[in-house]
Amino acid sequence: MNSVDKNIPLERSFSDIIADYHELTKPGITLAVLASMLVGYVLGSGASFSYLIMINVLIGTYLIASGTGAHNQFIERNLDSLMKRTRNRPLAAHRISPTNGKIFSLSLIFAGLIYLVVFVNPVAAAVSFATTFIYLAIYTPMKRVSAFNIMIGAVPGALPPVGGWAATTGNISDPGMWILFAILFLWQITHVMAIAWFCKDDYAGAGYRMLPKNDISGKKTAFYAILCTVLLFPVSYALYYLKYSGMVYLVLAILLAAFYLYYTLVFAKERTSQNARKLMFASIAYLPLIWAAVFIDRLF
DSSP: OOOOOTTSOSOOOHHHHHHHHHHHTOHHHHHHHHHHHHHHHHHHHGGGOOHHHHHHHHHHHHHHHHHHHHHHHHHTHHHHTTSTTTTTSTTTTTSSOHHHHHHHHHHHHHHHHHHHHHHTOHHHHHHHHHHHHIIIIIIHHHTTTOTTHHHHHHHHHHOHHHHHHHHHHSOSOOHHHHHHHHHHHHHHHHHHHHHHHHTHHHHHHTTOOOGGGGOSSOHHHHHHHHHHHHHHHHHHHHHHHTTSSOHHHHHHHHHHHHHHHHHHHHHHHSOOHHHHHHHHHHHHHHHHHHHHHHHHHHHO
16 A cells, blocks of 8 residues: 655645745746747847747747746755745645656656757757756755855856747857856845845755855955945946846846946945845836836837
């Protein structure tokens, strides 16, 4: 007779089950990945823009990004159960069994890879594979080993626009895609620093080695946050200088970088949990707005 996990509710509605599997895919992060990928696709396509390719790369990226988020939760399910902010996730709370979570996540990853190879191109698929591999095989275990994990984690987080650009060009040699990568890379480090600061006790209790754990005063955290935010100015300008975007984008990008820097400096001056939360919300606002600036500029 098969044993039954007593932690998994026996009577659950179909809609509850679907909601848990949807939550397993980290829908918020997946949406951000799709938006970033789409920016790369739109800028990279130029006059050769194709709605069919765009739809196909959206589908393939959605599958692999969803699967990556789900498999991350499968790997970290026991640690997630130790943290306040993650203990109610479907696998951590035992609403989905580990076996089902693993099958579900791997199925999405492989389906996405195959889809991109068949309906887009192998280069875009290779970028997506690299994103998933770095995130799951390097960044995820490194969070328990070294605070340097924030830098490593920013790499797969910044690759979606490269994948979108590669979907339309079939290569990864264009400087434009790497400027988008740099914007996302720098944004993400400050974003994660803010979260790690006000969740430092939660992370430490679960055994994660985020930077604040070894930075009691917060001076290192503030320094890296300011450095990355300041670097957004020249990197954002590079997109205009190399004529990938126009003056509308440049003005909006500089204003947004100044907005982001302001909250970074507020946090640096007084490194409280409240200011870290303000910085986090500023970072959440910055990303869709900078991508909107790219799209608005493209319209003009």
